[in-house]
Amino acid sequence: MIKHIETCFSPMLFQLFEKQGRLIVVADIFRATSSICAAFGNGAKEIIAVSEKSECLKYKEKGYIVAGEREGKILDYADMGNSPDDFLTPEIKGKSIVLNTTNGTRTIRIASEYNNPVVIGAFINLGALTEYIIKENKHVLIFCSGWKDHFSLEDSLFAGALANEILIKSNDRYYTKCDATHAAMDIWKAAKNNPRKYIDKAAHRSRLKYMKLDNVIDYCMKISTVNVIPVLKNNRLINSNETLIN
Numbered sequence: 001m002i003k004h005i006e007t008c009f010s011p012m013l014f015q016l017f018e019k020q021g022r023l024i025v026v027a028d029i030f031r032a033t034s035s036i037c038a039a040f041g042n043g044a045k046e047i048i049a050v051s052e053k054s055e056c057l058k059y060k061e062k063g064y065i066v067a068g069e070r071e072g073k074i075l076d077y078a079d080m081g082n083s084p085d086d087f088l089t090p091e092i093k094g095k096s097i098v099l100n101t102t103n104g105t106r107t108i109r110i111a112s113e114y115n116n117p118v119v120i121g122a123f124i125n126l127g128a129l130t131e132y133i134i135k136e137n138k139h140v141l142i143f144c145s146g147w148k149d150h151f152s153l154e155d156s157l158f159a160g161a162l163a164n165e166i167l168i169k170s171n172d173r174y175y176t177k178c179d180a181t182h183a184a185m186d187i188w189k190a191a192k193n194n195p196r197k198y199i200d201k202a203a204h205r206s207r208l209k210y211m212k213l214d215n216v217i218d219y220c221m222k223i224s225t226v227n228v229i230p231v232l233k234n235n236r237l238i239n240s241n242e243t244l245i246n
């Protein structure tokens with residue numbers, strides 16, 4: 001059966017979507033899902049994504065490495081922030097990391113509530129992710145984290161890039177009649193010659209710049225630099241592509 005691609009632009013809209021038989025792809029390009037992919041590319045063992053600060057604190061007390069931010073600022077009790085750079089150090093290899101962010105980890109929690117397969121998407125794992133999705137052969141729901149329930153340009157741009165790749169590479173095994181996916185692909189079409197330049201107008205890019213954290217933009221906008229497939233298993237993210245770590 002030919003499979004459908006849909007896009008949800010905000011956690012507020014997620015309740016409206018059919019979940020049955022969907023593979024959910026969570027995206028938070030600046031920065032949570034790019035950082036998760038970076039961590040697995042660097043050999044992290046697992047990431048426990050929590051949505052509440054109190055839960056995060058409990059893990060910290062048990063001795064876990066804790067990464068996290070609110071509004072972009074590192075949490076006072078965290079060992080590190082939520083920049084891909086934080087996850088590219090040797091200390092990350094083989095470790096379990098607890099992650100708590102403003103939007104991204106909340107989206108992962110919402111996605112986990114329906115017993116659907118959940119996979120993490122970013123520009124940096126776009127190629128590996130596209131192959132994985134086509135192999136899984138399930139309907140796809142791309143779930144953009146946005147910013148505090150608002151539409152975000154970077155996540156929507158990614159949704160368009162991913163939908164476009166799936167449609168091109170799947171030999172007509174996928175289609176879309178979802179307006180949000182068509183809109184996302186139109187954004188991608190406008191940006192694809194220079195996505196890095198296009199994303200300069202994104203609101204979260206400005207927020208990160210204000211906090212002097214925008215040095216990560218280049219890293220997050222690179223395409224297919226890591227061959228990782230972070231998937232949710234028993235509420236923990238693991239890399240289902242361990243043999244292909246760069």
Ligand code: MLT
Pocket residue numbers: 028030031032033069071072082101102103104105
């Ligand atoms: C988030 O989850 O809201 C983001 O990753 C924010 C950020 O760390 O820039």
